Amino acid sequence: MSTTDGPTPMPGAKAAQAAANRQAAEKNPSTSADAAHKTGWFGRWNEKWQAMPRQKQWLYLIAIVAVAYLLPILNPPILSTEPGNDFPLALFSMAVYALVAVGLNIVIGYAGLLDLGYIAFFAVGSYTAAMLTSPDSPFIKVPYLWTLPLAIVVAMCIGVILGIPTLRLRGDYLAIVTLGFGEIIRILATLIPAMKGQVGFQNVGRPPGMGEDGIPVFANSNGTPWYWLTLTILIIVLLLAGNLERSRVGRSWIAIREDEDAAETMGVPTFKYKVWAFALGAGVGGMSGALFAGQVGFVNNQKFDVVTSILFVAAVVLGGVGNKVGAVFGGALVAYIPLRFTAIAEYKYLIFGLALMLIMIYRSKGLIPARNRLLAYGQEAYARVRNGPPKKPAVATEKEV
Amino acid sequence: MGAHSESVPVSENAGGESPIELIEPMEVTEAVADAAAPEREIDVAVGDDLVEVKNLTVKFGGLVALDNVSFTIKRGEILGLIGPNGAGKTTCFNAMTGVYKPTSGQVLLEGGLLNGMKQHKITRAGLARTFQNIRLFGEMTALENVAVGLDARHKTSVVGALLRLPRHKAEERSAIERGMALLEFVGIAEHAGSLARNLSYGSQRRLEIARALATDPKLLCLDEPAAGFNPAEKEDLMALIRTIRNDGYTVLLIEHDMKLVMGVTDRIVVLEFGKKIADDVPSVIREDPKVVSAYLGEPEDDFA
Numbered sequence: 001m002s003t004t005d006g007p008t009p010m011p012g013a014k015a016a017q018a019a020a021n022r023q024a025a026e027k028n029p030s031t032s033a034d035a036a037h038k039t040g041w042f043g044r045w046n047e048k049w050q051a052m053p054r055q056k057q058w059l060y061l062i063a064i065v066a067v068a069y070l071l072p073i074l075n076p077p078i079l080s081t082e083p084g085n086d087f088p089l090a091l092f093s094m095a096v097y098a099l100v101a102v103g104l105n106i107v108i109g110y111a112g113l114l115d116l117g118y119i120a121f122f123a124v125g126s127y128t129a130a131m132l133t134s135p136d137s138p139f140i141k142v143p144y145l146w147t148l149p150l151a152i153v154v155a156m157c158i159g160v161i162l163g164i165p166t167l168r169l170r171g172d173y174l175a176i177v178t179l180g181f182g183e184i185i186r187i188l189a190t191l192i193p194a195m196k197g198q199v200g201f202q203n204v205g206r207p208p209g210m211g212e213d214g215i216p217v218f219a220n221s222n223g224t225p226w227y228w229l230t231l232t233i234l235i236i237v238l239l240l241a242g243n244l245e246r247s248r249v250g251r252s253w254i255a256i257r258e259d260e261d262a263a264e265t266m267g268v269p270t271f272k273y274k275v276w277a278f279a280l281g282a283g284v285g286g287m288s289g290a291l292f293a294g295q296v297g298f299v300n301n302q303k304f305d306v307v308t309s310i311l312f313v314a315a316v317v318l319g320g321v322g323n324k325v326g327a328v329f330g331g332a333l334v335a336y337i338p339l340r341f342t343a344i345a346e347y348k349y350l351i352f353g354l355a356l357m358l359i360m361i362y363r364s365k366g367l368i369p370a371r372n373r374l375l376a377y378g379q380e381a382y383a384r385v386r387n388g389p390p391k392k393p394a395v396a397t398e399k400e401v
Numbered sequence: 402m403g404a405h406s407e408s409v410p411v412s413e414n415a416g417g418e419s420p421i422e423l424i425e426p427m428e429v430t431e432a433v434a435d436a437a438a439p440e441r442e443i444d445v446a447v448g449d450d451l452v453e454v455k456n457l458t459v460k461f462g463g464l465v466a467l468d469n470v471s472f473t474i475k476r477g478e479i480l481g482l483i484g485p486n487g488a489g490k491t492t493c494f495n496a497m498t499g500v501y502k503p504t505s506g507q508v509l510l511e512g513g514l515l516n517g518m519k520q521h522k523i524t525r526a527g528l529a530r531t532f533q534n535i536r537l538f539g540e541m542t543a544l545e546n547v548a549v550g551l552d553a554r555h556k557t558s559v560v561g562a563l564l565r566l567p568r569h570k571a572e573e574r575s576a577i578e579r580g581m582a583l584l585e586f587v588g589i590a591e592h593a594g595s596l597a598r599n600l601s602y603g604s605q606r607r608l609e610i611a612r613a614l615a616t617d618p619k620l621l622c623l624d625e626p627a628a629g630f631n632p633a634e635k636e637d638l639m640a641l642i643r644t645i646r647n648d649g650y651t652v653l654l655i656e657h658d659m660k661l662v663m664g665v666t667d668r669i670v671v672l673e674f675g676k677k678i679a680d681d682v683p684s685v686i687r688e689d690p691k692v693v694s695a696y697l698g699e700p701e702d703d704f705a
Contacts, residue, residue, distance in 0.1 A: 240563055247562030247569060248552040251541070255549045258538035265498065265532075267524035267553025267616050276559055371596075374545045376565075376573035381544060381581055382594035 046370050050379075068231060072224040084342040088223025092295055093339065094332040095230035096288050101315040101331030102237055102324055103284025108313065109322035110250060110372070111277035112257030113167070113174060117181030119309035121282040124158050124185060125151035125289025127195060130299035133205025138194065144205030147290050148233075155286025156279045163278035167271060170260070182309045189301035200300025204293050220297045230291050234328070237284055241324050244280075246376045253277055254372060257322075307349070314352050318359060320366025329368055451476040451651050452497075452528075452620055457506035459489075459496050459675075466492040468675040469506070474620060479642065479652040481666035481683075483659075485695055488672040490655045491533060494624055498530050499523045510619065525553055527619030531609040531626060533655075539598030543589060543608050546597050547580040550615025583611040587641060603634055607641070614645070621645065622653045627661050639665045663687060671695065 049057065071079075072088040081090040100122060107115045129147040131137040142150070166177045189195040207229065209217035218225050244250050252273040255263035264270045293299045311334060319330020334352065338345040359366065375381070452474040459467040467489045474480050482490050495501045497508050499520040508515040515523050529550075538546050555576070557569040584590040587607040592600055597608060606626055613621055623642070627635045635658060642665050646652050656662045662669060662683070669686045671679040673695040679686055686692055 243565050244559070244562055247573070248548075248555050248557050249559050249562045251545060251549050251552060254541060254545075255538050258540055259536050261500075262532065262536040262538070263549070264520045265500075265524060265530060266550050266612060267521045268549065269519070269521045280559075371540065374541060375548055375577065376570065377577050378542075378544065381577045382542075384581075385591055385593045 046368075065235065069228065072227055079340075081336075081339045085339045086221075086223055088227055089221075089295075090223070090336065090339040092223045092227040092230055094335040095227055095234055096292050096295075097312075097315060097335035098328040098331035099230060099234050099237060099288040099291070100285060100312050101319060101327035101334075102234065102241060103281045103288065104312050104316050105322065105324055105327035106241065106244075106253075106284070107277050107281035108316050109324075109327065110245070110253035110257065111274055112253075113274060113277060114171070114313075115178045115181075115278075115281070116175050116306075116313060117178040117183070117309055118281070118285055118312050119304050119306070120162070120181035120185040121155045121159060121285030122289040122292070122312075123182070123189070123304040124155045124282075125286030126293040126299045126303070127189065127289075128154045128286065129290035129293040130201035130204045131195075133294075134201035134203055134299075136196065136199075136201045136203070141205075143208070144294055145207050147205070147294075148287055151286040151290035152283040155289070156283040158286075159279040159282025160275060163275045167274045167278060179306065179309075182304060182306055186301055186304050189304075196300070198300050198302060200298060200302075202298050204297050204299060206294055206297070218294070220295060223295075226291070226295045233287065233291070238324055238328070245324075245372050246374060246378070249273065249276070250372065251374045254322075254374060311349075311352070314356055317356060318352075318367060320368045320370065322372055323366065323368055323370040325370065326366050326368035330366065333367075449476055450474070451511060452653075453507075453509040453512075454493075454497065455507040455509065457493065457496055457508065458504045459492050459501055460504045466675050467496060467503075470672065470675070470677045471506075472670045472677065472680055474651060474653055475668075476619075476651055477646065477649070478667040479646050479654060479665055481662040481669040482653060482655045482672065483657075483662055483669060484672035487674075488695075489675040490672055491624060492675075493672065494530065494622055494653075494655060498528055498622065521553075524616050524618075527617075528622065529613040529616045529618035529620070530622040531606075531613050531624055533624040533628065535602075535605045535609055537597040537605055537608060537612070539596065541597055542594050543584060543597055543600065543604075543611075544577070544580045544593040546608055546612050547583050547615045548576045550612040551576045551579055553616040580615065583615055584608075586614075586644075587611045588637075602629060606630070606638075610641070610645075614650070618650065620651045620653060622655075624655045625657060626654070627656060627658055635661055659687075 052060075067074075072091055075082070075087050080087045100118070103121075104115065104118045107113050107118070128151040129144065131139050132142050132147050132150065133144050162181055166174060169177060190197045206216060206218040206220075207225075209225075211217055215222075218229075252263065252268045252270075255266065255268055256270050256273060260270055312331075315330040315334040316327050317330070318333060319328065320326025337351065338348040344351065363369065373379075450473045454470060454472050454474075457467055457470045458465070470489070470493060472480075482493065484490050492501065496503045497515070499515065499518060499522075503516060506516075510526055510528060513526065515526065515528070518526070538549065541549070555572045557566075557572055560566075561569045581590060581593060584593050587610055589600070589604045589607050589611070592604055597605065600608060610621075610623065610626065613623075626642070627638050630638060639661055642652060642654065654662065654666060663686075666683055669679070669681065669683055670677060671686060671689075671692050673691075678691045678695060679689050681689070
C-alpha cells in the first residue's frame with residue numbers, strides 16, 4: 001500500500017488552522033490595505049507628497065524651514081502665546097520638546113521599546129551641562145557649547161549601561177523597568193552631595209556672544225537665539241534620523257518592532273540594535289537636556305519627574321509612533337497647548353489624557369500616520385515595478401546611477 | 402551558473418507514477434542565483450555532508466521531544482523531514498536553528514559546531530528558515546522584508562549609515578537589485594511595494610522563502626511551506642523548491658502533504674515520538690511498514 005495515494009494523512013487541527021490563517025490573510029487586504037493609508041486628510045497629503053519630484057519636495061521643505069526660522073520675528077497673532085507667555089521662549093520650549101520626541105521616537109517608534117523613563121537621559125544631559133559650566137559646581141569648567149556633545153556622550157554611556165541589563169526584557173516588563181530609570185536619576189541627584197539636590201546649580205553657561213547693549217545674545221530671557229540654535233540642531237537630528245531609517249539600521253529596528261524572533265532568525269543581531277536604539281535615543285535626550293539647562297540657567301532635582309517622562313511618551317504617541325515628522329508635531333503640540341491656552345494650562349494632563357484616548361480610539365497611528373521608508377533607493381525600485389515589467393533592469397539602473 | 406543536476410545524490414525518485422519530471426531547470430534559474438548571491442561558491446563538492454545532526458536530544462522538563470536523533474544533509478539535496486503531529490519535526494528545526502538549546506547532541510554545519518551559537522550567528526553561518534505560521538514584518542514592504550534578509554551579509558555600521566558613507570550606498574544599491582531579483586524569482590516582483598501584511602496568503606509564503614534565500618544560506622529550512630495551499634498552488638511550490646535546489650541550495654523540508662514530500666524530495670527522514678524511524682529515498686519510505694503504521698495506525702491496534 002502507498003501513503004501517497006491515501007487521503008492527506010493529517011487532515012486535522014493543523015490544516016484547519018492553516019485554512020483559518022489563510023482566510024484571515026486574504027480577508028485583510030480589502031479591509032486594512034486602503035484604510036491604513038488612503039483615509040484622512042494627512043493620508044492623502046502624504047500620498048501627494050510622495051508623488052512629488054525630489055526638487056519640488058526640497059523647495060517646499062526649504063519654505064517650511066524658512067517660515068520656522070522666521071516665526072519668532074513674525075509672531076503671528078493667532079499662533080502667538082503672548083501676552084501670557086513670551087512667544088520666542090514658547091517656541092524654544094516647543095523645539096526642545098520636539099527634539100525630545102524625535103529622540104524618544106527612535107526608541108519607541110522604530111525599535112518598539114516602550115521607554116517610560118526617558119526623562120533620565122534628559123536629566124543626565126541637563127546635569128552634564130550644569131555641572132560643567134555652573135560656578136556652583138566643584139568640577140572643571142568647559143565652554144557651554146562643548147557640553148552639548150559631552151551631554152550626548154554621557155547620556156549615551158548611561159543609555160548603554162542601563163540598556164545592557166534591561167533590554168533582555170520585553171514589552172511590559174521593559175516598560176516597568178524603564179519607569180524606574182527616571183526615578184533613579186532624580187533620587188541620585190538628591191542623595192549625591194555633588195549633585196546638590198534641591199539647591200541645584202545656578203548660572204548654567206550659555207553660548208558666547210555679547211549684544212551691543214552689554215546683554216549676552218543667549219540671555220535667559222531672550223528666546224529667539226535659543227530657538228534658532230535648537231531648531232538647527234533639530235533639523236540636523238532629523239536628517240541623521242532619516243539616514244538611519246533608510247539603512248540596515250532602520251530596517252533592523254522596524255523588524256525588531258514587528259517580530260523580534262523573526263528578526264533574529266533573519267540574521268539581525270537584535271540585542272545589539274536594541275542597545276543602539278537606546279543609546280542613540282539617549283544621546284538626543286541628553287542633548288535636549290543640555291539645551292534646556294542652558295536656556296533656563298538653573299538645574300535642580302525638581303524638574304525631572306515621572307509625569308514629564310509620561311508627557312514625552314504622550315508627545316510621541318500623539319504625533320504618530322514611528323514617524324519623525326509626527327514626533328516633531330506631537331512634541332511641539334504638547335509644549336504649545338499649555339503655553340497658548342494659559343486658562344486651561346492647569347488641566348493640561350486631563351486634556352492630554354483625553355486627547356490620547358481619543359487618538360487611540362479614532363487614529364491609533366497618531367495625528368500624522370506615515371510609514372517609514374526603509375530603503376535608500378526604494379522609490380526607484382517601486383517606480384520600476386509600477387511602470388510595467390522591466391525589460392532590461394540592469395541597464396535601466398546603470399542609467400539611473 | 403548554478404545548475405548541477407547531474408550530481409544530485411538520489412534520483413530514482415518515485416517509481417514511475419510520480420507526476421513530476423525530475424529536475425527541469427527553469428530559464429530564470431541561472432540569472433537569479435547570480436543576481437541574488439553573486440559571490441556564492443556553489444559548485445563545490447556537491448554530495449558531501451553539509452549538515453550533520455548527531456544524537457540530538459531535546460527535553461522540556463520530563464517530556465522528551467527529540468530523542469537521540471541523528472541524520473545528515475548532503476550538499477545539493479532536498480531532504481524531507483516528516484512525521485505525524487507532535488513527532489518532533491519543528492522541535493528538530495528549532496534545535497538546529499538555535500531557537501531551543503538541545504539537551505545533548507550536536508549540530509554541525511560543514512564540520513563547524515552550531516550548538517550554543519546565537520540565532521543570528523547561525524543564520525550568518527548559513528542556515529536560514531521559514532516559519533510554519535507566517536512571520537513576516539507586516540508593516541514593511543515585500544522588498545524591505547527581503548532587504549532585512551540581505552542585511553545579514555551587509556557590513557554597514559551605524560556610523561556608516563548615519564553619515565551615508567560609500568559602503569552604505571553601495572550596499573543599498575545592491576540590496577535593491579538583489580531584492581528585486583529574489584522577488585522575481587519567487588514570482589511576486591509586482592508586489593515589491595506592497596506591505597507584507599496586505600499580500601495574499603500565497604504571496605506571503607513566497608515572500609518568506611525569498612526573505613530566507615536573501616540571507617544567502619547554505620541550507621534552506623522550509624517549515625511546512627505548503628500549509629493551506631490548494632493543489633495547484635502546491636504544484637507551483639514544488640516547482641519553486643526544485644528550482645531553488647537546482648540553483649545550488651540545499652533544502653530541508655518539513656511537510657505534511659505526502660504527495661508534495663514524495664514528489665520533491667531526494668531523501669526522507671521520518672520521525673515518530675521524537676525518534677527517527679526511517680531514513681531513505683521516497684520510494685522506499687512509502688513502502689516502509691513502520692512509516693505506514695506511524696501515519697495510518699497499526700492494523701492490530703485496538704481502538705475500542
